[in-house]
Amino acid sequence: NAGVTQTPKFRVLKTGQSMTLLCAQDMNHEYMYWYRQDPGMGLRLIHYSVGEGTTAKGEVPDGYNVSRLKKQNFLLGLESAAPSQTSVYFCASRQGIPSEKLFFGSGTQLSVL
Amino acid sequence: GQNIDQPTEMTATEGAIVQINCTYQTSGFNGLFWYQQHAGEAPTFLSYNVLDGLEEKGRFSSFLSRSKGYSYLLLKELQMKDSASYLCAVRDSNYQLIWGAGTKLIIKP
Numbered sequence: 475n476a477g478v479t480q481t482p483k484f485r486v487l488k489t490g491q492s493m494t495l496l497c498a499q500d501m502n503h504e505y506m507y508w509y510r511q512d513p514g515m516g517l518r519l520i521h522y523s524v525g526e527g528t529t530a531k532g533e534v535p536d537g538y539n540v541s542r543l544k545k546q547n548f549l550l551g552l553e554s555a556a557p558s559q560t561s562v563y564f565c566a567s568r569q570g571i572p573s574e575k576l577f578f579g580s581g582t583q584l585s586v587l
Numbered sequence: 588g589q590n591i592d593q594p595t596e597m598t599a600t601e602g603a604i605v606q607i608n609c610t611y612q613t614s615g616f617n618g619l620f621w622y623q624q625h626a627g628e629a630p631t632f633l634s635y636n637v638l639d640g641l642e643e644k645g646r647f648s649s650f651l652s653r654s655k656g657y658s659y660l661l662l663k664e665l666q667m668k669d670s671a672s673y674l675c676a677v678r679d680s681n682y683q684l685i686w687g688a689g690t691k692l693i694i695k696p
Contacts, residue, residue, distance in 0.1 A: 516591060516674070516686030517630075532683075564629060575620070575632035576684075 476500050480565050480579030487555040487586045495550040495582050497565030503577070504570045506548040507532075508540060510561040511581075517564065523548055555586045589613045591687035593675050598693045599665055607660045607673050607690045615680020621649050621660045622674040624689065630674055633660070662692075670694045 478499045487493055497506065504525050509517040519532030521540040529540045537559060539551045548567075552559060565579040592610045599605040611619070618637040622630035636642055636651035636658060648661040660673055672689040679685055 514595075514688055516676075516688045517684075518686070519683065575635065576622075576630075578629035578631070580629050581627075 478565055478567055478577050478579040480563075480582055482582060483580065484583045485585070487552075487584065489556060489586060491555050491586075492551070492553050493555065493584075494552075495563055495565070495584075497548045497550070497567075497579055498546055499548075499565075499567040499577070500546060501567065501569075501577065502545070503567035504545075505568045506542065507566045507576070508538070508548065508550045509564045509566065510534065511564060512561050520550065520563075555584075557586045560584060560586045589679065589685045591675055591677060591685055593673075593687040593690045595688070596691045596693065598695060599662075601665055601667060601694055601696050603665050604661065604663050605665060605692065607662070607675075607692065609658045609660070609675035609687060611656050611658070611675070611677045611685070611687075613677045613679045613685055616653060617678040617680065617682055619649075619651055619658050620676045620678070620684070621658075622676065623671050624674055625671045633673075665694050667694050667696070 481496050507522045508520040518534045520538050523529050523542040526545040541549045563582045566576040568574045568576050590612045621633040624630040634649035641650045646663045651658045672691045674689045675687040676684045
């Protein structure tokens with residue numbers, strides 16, 4: 475049982491380049507999330523999805539887009555990368571019960587030069 | 588605004604007990620979570636509190652006081668592998684998680 479799988483693990487971009495981060499979960503979870511983690515700050519929610527075909531903005535959505543075409547996949551896109559988007563990105567998922575814990579992917583270290 | 592406060596860093600000795608505090612001010616409350624995050628790894632779930640009181644799970648316990656906006660994570664019989672960051676997160680009235688910056692716990696032999 476793989477859980478939540480994120481790809482790639484590391485990426486270096488030049489300013490203005492685009493890329494897509496892929497998150498896949500095999501637990502049939504309804505809810506999926508994209509967070510960024512920066513030093514000295516708590517995890518910040520970028521976008522989330524409450525089910526296949528749905529997406530919603532989180533706390534810091536600017537500069538990012540997402541898609542959830544299939545229940546098991548949640549894609550995070552950066553259309554024109556900026557140095558401020560240098561961060562560690564985590565995908566997470568959970569079932570629909572509010573008390574349910576989050577399952578996290580292993581993270582993507584992104585550097586934008 | 589919404590705010591979660593935790594100490595930035597704590598040091599403790601192997602075999603000892605440590606208490607990591609978390610205070611919160613959020614718009615509504617629908618549960619508090621503690622996660623453990625080893626350096627370079629993903630956060631993993633430790634505990635969940637929604638009612639006042641103590642929840643015990645092996646060497647780890649978590650306490651909640653909703654009236655005081657306060658929680659703590661208690662780690663007993665510390666082991667070197669407990670060196671990690673501990674993240675406090677509160678689910679607000681919109682069922683979104685608000686995260687603290689985490690407490691880095693250093694265990695010394």
